[in-house]
Amino acid sequence: MKLRTTGRVTTKVDVYAFGVVLMELITGRRALDDTVPDERSHLVSWFxxxxxxxxxxxKAIDQTLDPDEETMESIYKVAELAGHCTAREPYQRPDxxxxxxxxxxxxxxxxPTSNDEEEGYGIDIHMSLPQALQRWQANEGTSTMFDMSISQTQSSIPAKPSGFADSFDSMDCR
Known part of the structure; x- marks a missing residue:
């Protein structure tokens, strides 16, 4: 498949790639897998x-997901979205x-499916994900749970590359 990555099509190429990632998450398979028969080697065509x-x-989902009925309904919706995102023609793909x-x-x-013994960073397991994210962001930088310095981790990766912007918004990615 040829894709012209001009400015007008790039966002549709990104949507296609996002659809592929969704398929990989649902199935537990790689986008291209030459260890399986030809009709299954290209994940998008097969899915x-x-x-x-x-x-x-x-039958196509990753069996380790072991979904209950409610989770299966979510998987159907994500699978349908993945199909739309990977439509053959860019104009058929959603934004x-x-x-x-x-x-x-x-x-x-x-x-969360299990209640770990950890504190959970001040997050109540009965919160919705957006609420938990908001709580985590509010506590970020004030917690002493991660008191380990970069030098102790033997990492060669700097905490933040020089010149890296302090914040991004959605306009930066367009």
Missing amino acids: RRVLINKENIP MGHAVNVLVPLVEQWK
């Missing part, structure tokens, strides 16, 4: 054939705003 019949999706609108209600349903 789009799976999507023709909704009843095929449970990322649509993808976000599909995913946000699913994210808001998220709850």
Whole structure:
């Protein structure tokens, strides 16, 4: 497949790549896998054939997900979104705003499946994900839980590359 990455098409190429990532998450498979038969080696082509019949999706997902009925409903929605994002023609693909609108209600349903003994960084397991994120951001920099310095980690990666912007907004990515 040839993609012209001119300015007008680039966002649609990004949406396609996002759809591929969603497929990888759902199936636990790589985008290209030469260790499987040809008809299954190209994830997008294979998964789009799976999507023709909704009843095929449970057999195609990563079995380690072991979803309950409610989670399976979310997987159907994400699978459908992945199919739209990887439409053959760029003009048939949604923009990322649509993808976000599909995913946000699913994210808001998220709850951890187990109650670890850790403190959870001040996050109540009954919070929605957006609430938990807000709490975490409010506590960021005030917690003493990560008191380890970069030099102790033997890392050659700087904490922040020089010249790296302090903050980004969605306009930076367009």
